[in-house]
Amino acid sequence: MEKIGLQICRFFKRFSEPPENVPEINYRYHFTAGYSFFIALLYHFTLIFVFYLISATALSLLNILSTMLWITIVWAHLNGMRILSSSLAVFEVNLHATVCVIFIGWGSGFQYYLLAAPMMVFFSDKLKIGLKFFFTFVTCVIFAGLFLIFEGTTSIYTVALWAKNALNYINITSIFFILSISAYYYNTATVRAEKALEQEKLRIEEMASLLKKMFGRYFSIEVMNSLIKNPSAIELGGEKRSVTIMLSDLRGFTALSERISPEEVVQMLNVYFEFMVEVILRYQGTINEIVGDSLLIIFGAPQEMPDRSSRAVACAIEMQNAMTQVNAQNRERGLPELEMGIGVNETEVVVGNIGSAKRSKYAAVGSGVNMTSRIESYCVGGQILISESMRLRVGNILRIDGQQDVFPKGSETPIRIYDVGGIAGSYNLFLASKVSDFVTLSEAIPIKVRVLEDKNVGSQGIDASITELSVDSAIIKASGPIEEMSNLKMNLAGVEEKLSSKVFYGKVIPHSDKLGSNCRVRFTSMPSEADAYLLALRHFAVKKL
Numbered sequence: 001m002e003k004i005g006l007q008i009c010r011f012f013k014r015f016s017e018p019p020e021n022v023p024e025i026n027y028r029y030h031f032t033a034g035y036s037f038f039i040a041l042l043y044h045f046t047l048i049f050v051f052y053l054i055s056a057t058a059l060s061l062l063n064i065l066s067t068m069l070w071i072t073i074v075w076a077h078l079n080g081m082r083i084l085s086s087s088l089a090v091f092e093v094n095l096h097a098t099v100c101v102i103f104i105g106w107g108s109g110f111q112y113y114l115l116a117a118p119m120m121v122f123f124s125d126k127l128k129i130g131l132k133f134f135f136t137f138v139t140c141v142i143f144a145g146l147f148l149i150f151e152g153t154t155s156i157y158t159v160a161l162w163a164k165n166a167l168n169y170i171n172i173t174s175i176f177f178i179l180s181i182s183a184y185y186y187n188t189a190t191v192r193a194e195k196a197l198e199q200e201k202l203r204i205e206e207m208a209s210l211l212k213k214m215f216g217r218y219f220s221i222e223v224m225n226s227l228i229k230n231p232s233a234i235e236l237g238g239e240k241r242s243v244t245i246m247l248s249d250l251r252g253f254t255a256l257s258e259r260i261s262p263e264e265v266v267q268m269l270n271v272y273f274e275f276m277v278e279v280i281l282r283y284q285g286t287i288n289e290i291v292g293d294s295l296l297i298i299f300g301a302p303q304e305m306p307d308r309s310s311r312a313v314a315c316a317i318e319m320q321n322a323m324t325q326v327n328a329q330n331r332e333r334g335l336p337e338l339e340m341g342i343g344v345n346e347t348e349v350v351v352g353n354i355g356s357a358k359r360s361k362y363a364a365v366g367s368g369v370n371m372t373s374r375i376e377s378y379c380v381g382g383q384i385l386i387s388e389s390m391r392l393r394v395g396n397i398l399r400i401d402g403q404q405d406v407f408p409k410g411s412e413t414p415i416r417i418y419d420v421g422g423i424a425g426s427y428n429l430f431l432a433s434k435v436s437d438f439v440t441l442s443e444a445i446p447i448k449v450r451v452l453e454d455k456n457v458g459s460q461g462i463d464a465s466i467t468e469l470s471v472d473s474a475i476i477k478a479s480g481p482i483e484e485m486s487n488l489k490m491n492l493a494g495v496e497e498k499l500s501s502k503v504f505y506g507k508v509i510p511h512s513d514k515l516g517s518n519c520r521v522r523f524t525s526m527p528s529e530a531d532a533y534l535l536a537l538r539h540f541a542v543k544k545l
Helices: 002-016 022-052 057-078 082-104 110-123 128-149 161-215 221-229 253-257 263-281 308-332 367-377 388-397 528-539
Strands: 237-250 286-291 294-299 338-354 360-365 382-389 398-406 415-423 439-453 455-468 474-480 488-491 503-509 518-526
Touching: 022 057, 022 082, 022 110, 022 161, 057 082, 082 110, 082 128, 110 128, 128 398, 237 308, 237 360, 237 367, 253 518, 263 286, 263 294, 263 308, 286 360, 294 308, 308 338, 308 382, 308 388, 308 415, 308 455, 338 367, 338 388, 367 415, 382 388, 388 398, 388 415, 439 474, 439 528, 455 528
Parallel strands: 338 382
Antiparallel strands: 237 294, 237 338, 286 294, 338 360, 382 415, 398 415, 439 455, 439 488, 455 474, 474 518, 488 503, 503 518
8 A cells, every 4th residue: 555655646746846858937837737637637537437327338438538648648748748748638628529519419518628728728838829829720610610510409419408417517617617727826826926026126126226336336327327238348348439537646645644543544545535436426437446545537438428528627626625525524533634636638548348257347548547647646735637638628618727848757748737727617616725825934944855756765865945834835945956846755954853754745836936946845745743843833934925
């Protein structure tokens, strides 16, 4: 008995474990069709005895053949031969209904099983659509033909009225039961699938939200949407394109970071980037790279941007003005104030995904990127310098506060750069004015000056003195010539060693006033001790008339 029970369990287990050639997406049809075919097998086997009892011997023999055919259908279905099983099932239903109507009449109700044929056909996953419509058409023709020929006519077998009515009611009830169960099952499956789809949709939306949150640190919403619409843009490769490159950098941050704790450095950078990134994304700039305290931003890639140059200038002005908020937060935390320089250049570069299949980055490559870095290096805190190509592209809506010809490294000819103070038009933005109120010192402050050459300190020191002083600048009288735009490293002289060891930095900037042998220096990094010393001297000095 145990072996028989085990064999029965194995037999029915095959209905719930589809063969390997059945895709997971078709499991539902495999289960429902398998159990339906098995029930049909039992039904036809039972009809052998039913027809025998009503003396319909030919139909008893027919159901013996039908039972054998349904055994074949079940076997073919369980072994993954779904075209064979579906075709045989449709054939048997049509044949059985036709013969039963011919032998015991239309009123027996066997013709209603033809209504199940389209269900078997269209639920099948293997039959082609043309074959499905063909089988359905044949079934409709058979049903209509049986009605026209046999409805109201005398059948071959004369069956007692009660038996004929009983068969009719049983067959009608059975077909309604079959159709209702199938409809219920597929409706339930559809509802479950919709719920699963809704859950998957929510999961995808959450994932998309997470990805947008992650990549939103680098791209604007518009850029992300353009990448979603054009997935090929993430493939390795590049293209030549005219873009606007912006590079921002904090003045003297390297020296500043050596004087404060690493935690304070990170805190300052986080506050700084929080404000800057918000402005950049608002102007749809692509943050290409963050290196230390520098930001490299692209306007015009990967998203096309016809007004990229004017948009970049407006963004740079808002970034500079936002430094007021950055420094306000730094003061609240007891941290030093920061100053930023921005260089902007309109140029043609190669943009695209550079790297390998495992790791790549969206980047801009070309001499124009390096030139932007050179332009930015001439900036002092709070300044925006642009190239000639930028001035020509943006046009008359720019407010130019100054210009100068410089000879950057790597350039064979001098280039002209412009100091931007504002942009009109639809932007109407201007840099917040900073008045450098110079005072004449009662006594010149002796200092030692060294010119920084390519980030290295020049070997020859120059004796100099500060004759006039403002909050962020100084007029220096030097014993030797110092070229404009030179970066200087300075120490106080004639003071105690603890104070003279404090190094501060500055840049020689052009000035419209005639200073003779003197030069104007904009401080870029100042230790608190030296700053306090100079502030005290300025406070007690005599104001310049």
